Amino acid sequence: MEPHPDAPGPGSKLPQHYEQCFGCGDEVDAGLHIRSAVGDGMVVHSTFTVTEAHQGAPGLAHGGLLACAFDEALGSTVGNLLRRPAVTGKLETDFRRPVPVGSTLHIAAKLDGVAGRKIYASAEGRLDADDGPVAVRARGLFVSVDFTHFTTHGDVNALEKFRAARKARPEKDWDINP
Numbered sequence: 001m002e003p004h005p006d007a008p009g010p011g012s013k014l015p016q017h018y019e020q021c022f023g024c025g026d027e028v029d030a031g032l033h034i035r036s037a038v039g040d041g042m043v044v045h046s047t048f049t050v051t052e053a054h055q056g057a058p059g060l061a062h063g064g065l066l067a068c069a070f071d072e073a074l075g076s077t078v079g080n081l082l083r084r085p086a087v088t089g090k091l092e093t094d095f096r097r098p099v100p101v102g103s104t105l106h107i108a109a110k111l112d113g114v115a116g117r118k119i120y121a122s123a124e125g126r127l128d129a130d131d132g133p134v135a136v137r138a139r140g141l142f143v144s145v146d147f148t149h150f151t152t153h154g155d156v157n158a159l160e161k162f163r164a165a166r167k168a169r170p171e172k173d174w175d176i177n178p
């Protein structure tokens, strides 16, 4: 499997895909503010720094928010390397170690395969360094969708704003053809 010919190359920092996204958006104060960059092959590296806004037990990250971080990291890999709209159909997580507030999860997510509309991806999150101890593993199944998925089910006004903002960006985007 190869990245899409127009996919950003290794080392490229990836922009937030939507400023209101809970995973990566700058406009969500308590969001995860995940930052990502393309790695070698079919890999995207992301970081998520856990704050007090992300707690479940005192001082520890909430498991649901950790799952969110992996949804974002895996989805970013699919969207940026294959450059096609897709949504999460299934997400599995293995929580192997507690993730304390103040720690940074280093997530390496890779595309494992494509079968028709189904896209398989998996990821590992390590504590505080790319070679730190594994805290979370995840696997996701993403399903390719037409852009009409978002116009039919989403907020059309917000979507128009989103499209206008993306068109104004210098880098090429996936084809949007509702």
Ligand SMILES: CCCCCCCCCCCCCC(=O)SCCNC(=O)CCNC(=O)[C@H](O)C(C)(C)COP(=O)(O)OP(=O)(O)OC[C@H]1O[C@@H](n2cnc3c(N)ncnc32)[C@H](O)[C@@H]1OP(=O)(O)O
Residues within 6 Å of the ligand: 017, 023, 071, 072, 073, 074, 075, 076, 077, 079, 080, 083, 086, 087, 088, 089, 090, 116, 117, 118, 141, 143, 145, 172, 173, 174
């Ligand atoms: C350059 C651009 C950069 C952009 C960056 C973007 C970053 C984004 C980061 C954000 C990341 C956040 C992302 C988010 O959080 S996305 C938000 C969370 N996800 C959703 O809201 C999705 C809701 N679900 C649906 O809309 C539909 O169910 C979908 C569209 C998924 C499928 O309904 P549809 O009617 O269209 O298709 P189908 O039912 O015929 O299914 C098709 C195939 O898929 C298989 N299947 C489906 N589900 C499952 C399952 N659970 N386990 C196993 N298999 C499953 C199914 O068997 C079939 O296989 P096959 O029979 O053909 O073999």
